[in-house]
Amino acid sequence: MGAEGCVVTGSIGLSRGGKSADRYRRIYAVVARIPRGRVATYGQVARLAGLGGHARLVGYALSALKDGSRIPWHRVVNAKGRISLRGDRSPANVVQRLRLERESVRFEVSGIISLERFRWRPR
C-alpha cells in the first residue's frame, strides 16, 4: 500500500509551536512505511525519522495513537525483538502478537522475534 502518502491525523493535543508535533509526524511517517511481515525496533524508527537516540519518543508517540489509526504500530518492537507494552499487562500486547503472527512473523519459544530474519531493512 502507498503508505508514503498516508497523512497522519492523530493529533495528540500538542497545538503549540510545532517542534514536538513535527517529530511525532516523522515517527508516524516512518512506521507507516514498515512493510507487512516485517518489524522495526523503536530505535530504528527513531533513527529513520531523523531522531537518533530518541527511541523513547517513538514509544511515547505510538502510545498516543488511537484505535483505528492507519499506523501499523504492531510492527514496532524493542531492541531485543520482544513486544513490550506497559510491562506486558495490556491486552494490546496480545493484539500485537496476533497481528504479527497473522503476517507470518514468527515468535520463538522465549517470546522474542528473530530480528535477523524479520527486521525491516529499508534501502
Next chain:
DNA sequence: CCACTGACGAGTG
C-alpha cells in the same frame, strides 16, 4: 519550576 512516569537503548558488572 520541580518531581515522576512512560510502547526504549546502550553500557557496565
Next chain:
DNA sequence: GCACTCGCCAGTG
C-alpha cells in the same frame, strides 16, 4: 543472560 544506571523527550500534577 540478568540487574542496574544514565540519557532523552513529553505530559501531568
